[in-house]
Amino acid sequence: MNASFGAALAAAREAAAAQHYPQGCLYVIATPIGNLADIGLRALHVLQLVDAVACEDTRHTQALLRAYGIEKTAWLSVHRHNEAAGAQEVVARLQQGQRVAYASDAGTPGVSDPGARVVAAVAAAGLPVVPIPGPSSVTTLLSAMPSHLEDSAFVFAGFLPAKAGERQQAVEALQRESRPVVVLEAPHRIAALADALAALGERGVTVGRELTKQFEEIATLRCDALPAWLQASPQRSRGEFALVLHAVAQVRDEGEARRVLQLLLAELPTKTAVKLAAEITGAARNELYEQALAWKKEGAG
Template sequence: MTWNLQKSFQRGSEPQAGTLYLVATPIGNLEDMTYRAVRTLQEVDVIAAEDTRQSRKLLTHFEIPSKTLFSYHEHNKHASGPELIRYLIEGKNIALVSDAGLPAISDPGTDLVALAIENSISVVPIPGANAALSALIVSGLPTERFTFIGFLPRDKKSVEQVLESLRMSEGTLLFYESPHRVSKTLEHMHRVLGNRRIVMARELTKRYEEFARGTIEECLAWLEEHPPQGEYCLVLEPSDGSASADQTVWWESLSIEAHVAHYEERNGGNRKEAMKQAAADRNVSRRDIYNSLL
């Protein structure tokens, strides 16, 4: 990045380009919306939205006059981004909103911000609700240092590579996860990082807001009895340095039979899945585990 100095609210006498406003929207409870966010959406010329249908509902609720809604999301950002920059260069003010929370966090807003800065366009934050930080501050885990990870990759190998890189991280770790993947993600965490304390936060700021606090094993047991619903924010305790190495090999003193039995008990008697998990821990094939148990 080349040198760039932005004075957001000082204007010279020469014609100015427009401003890109990053406007936070509610993560659940509509009362999360700030006065400044409403005013900004009322005043800008264009609103760039991840989902224009969702944003139209928001505008209607706050009685914000109808205006140009521009679709900007992961699948059209390469075409829509330059078009939005053209509007800004022409002097139009644009508000960027995501479906929920702060734009540019786990969404393509990051690319638009970088493009705006490259074109010497002012980018102004309009702060508000954020799921990860909301979960962190009520987690009971350390807040002095933390790392936001967001969504992990989808394939097992990449997930475990990312987690391995975080194994000795000294800060609390923040993740986003969908309900149909949260159990698998916890299993990966348990295998790579050990049985750490974790908080599963869901339905943040909504009527059924819920925080499940415990170890990874306890939370996995909870999910077996209570099927996951809603988007999750996972807050994972940091490494304690010396203990981390022991945590990652919690099974080392177990026989293969005991190792499989541990998972079998947790999986409701599913021996095939238990052998698969034990094999992954030991970095061997499931057939190796099977042969050892004959």
């Protein structure tokens, strides 16, 4: 065990032991994406408590648990190539009343990682699933990107296709998406992805490399500058990547937005009219709401 985690195990028991952890239940556990200290207290407690650990790579997860001072004897290998069969073994153990944890190699299972089929099989068997939240490269990068998320909306695209033609089609589809888009990529394919995204030209992209790790790097640039940015240093093609394509700036007709808002206000409550007008015209919801209040005040006067 890493000596610094001894106190963490004690804190986990103190903070989480009093909660209810039913038997015959699958616990879906998010694990660190790089920094061991990002493990949650409830995750530590549940990993100590469960009867078996199912995981994407038993060697990886065994090393992770040993770093925290947790030793388990019952392990199930459940990865993308055997997930359907592995899920049935998980279900069988749950039906025997065991508690089973599932962890992918990093981050949240089922989000561009194995785990979704396991959860579906457990739910189909009428057995409970409890998520234990934790680190995610998606939200980690979104929280640090220097570009406003309009209405906090974004699209998660995950890993784009590996084949060049299919990847190009996916990028063309992203070009039509006006909201921010989160894309993940592995080091051996990042150069190919950068070349494909360069077709998006001036559209902004925030790149997160080795998030939460010692050599974490976050950079914001234009999509057509991404290949050159990668080539500027050999280190930049190493590690796991998360990228956010920035929202496309909308050219708004303020007069049209007000006209639509007036029509909707004649038939609908203010909040509903504002919401629909924003969706139809792309105008900012708060600006439309202020305009609606101003009209209402003028009418009252």
